[in-house]
Amino acid sequence: MAFEVPALTYAYEALEPYIDAQTMHLHHDKHHQTYTDNANAAVAKVPELSGKSAEQILEDLDAVPDAFRDAVRNNVGGFLNHSIFWSVMAPNAGGPPTGAIAEAIAKAYGDFSLFQEKFNDAGLKQFGSGWTWLVLSPGGLQVLSTGNQESPLSMGLEPILLNDVWEHAYYLKYQNRRADYLAAWWNVINWNEVNRRFSVAKG
Numbered sequence: 252m253a254f255e256v257p258a259l260t261y262a263y264e265a266l267e268p269y270i271d272a273q274t275m276h277l278h279h280d281k282h283h284q285t286y287t288d289n290a291n292a293a294v295a296k297v298p299e300l301s302g303k304s305a306e307q308i309l310e311d312l313d314a315v316p317d318a319f320r321d322a323v324r325n326n327v328g329g330f331l332n333h334s335i336f337w338s339v340m341a342p343n344a345g346g347p348p349t350g351a352i353a354e355a356i357a358k359a360y361g362d363f364s365l366f367q368e369k370f371n372d373a374g375l376k377q378f379g380s381g382w383t384w385l386v387l388s389p390g391g392l393q394v395l396s397t398g399n400q401e402s403p404l405s406m407g408l409e410p411i412l413l414n415d416v417w418e419h420a421y422y423l424k425y426q427n428r429r430a431d432y433l434a435a436w437w438n439v440i441n442w443n444e445v446n447r448r449f450s451v452a453k454g
């Protein structure tokens with residue numbers, strides 16, 4: 252049961268001008284493919300993981316033998332994080348949240364702009380490579396960042412929304428201006444998919 256890079260459900264240029272087509276090609280076709288190939292290679296070395304989904308593996312990294320745990324965390328994480336990332340973006344999207352997630356964000360953070368500020372601030376302060384997340388924790392919604400390809404699933408948290416703050420996600424277009432990338436990214440959020448994830452996470 253090999254992991255496969257999911258095809259984009261929109262064109263590479265569809266997220267322009269916020270995310271450029273060249274970045275999408277490199278990010279999806281090269282970076283994500285490499286994580287996926289390395290994830291398959293890592294999992295193939297660990298019989299205990301055969302038949303498990305990426306989510307199941309990341310939820311229980313303790314089950315991975317020490318010698319393979321870093322490779323599995325980095326590459327199965329890289330595979331799954333990017334798979335979710337493409338799905339929470341869409342063309343002709345963005346704007347204020349809708350549905351149940353809008354209500355939950357309003358309850359937890361007040362105005363949407365205050366939530367955006369908190370999320371962007373977490374992305375800006377993530378030192379080096381990583382991801383910024385909105386997760387569902389047992390106590391409710393939470394904004395956090397993780398380093399490298401670490402998944403909140405490994406901390407018992409459910410990923411609802413995520414932004415890639417590795418330089419490969421924005422450097423071609425935004426160079427060192429991570430804050431500009433973080434601000435522009437809100438124009439491509441697929442709130443329908445975020446609501447679907449929120450609904451599943453709530454069980």
Ligand code: MN3
Nearest residue numbers: 282415417420
């Ligand atoms: Mn990436």
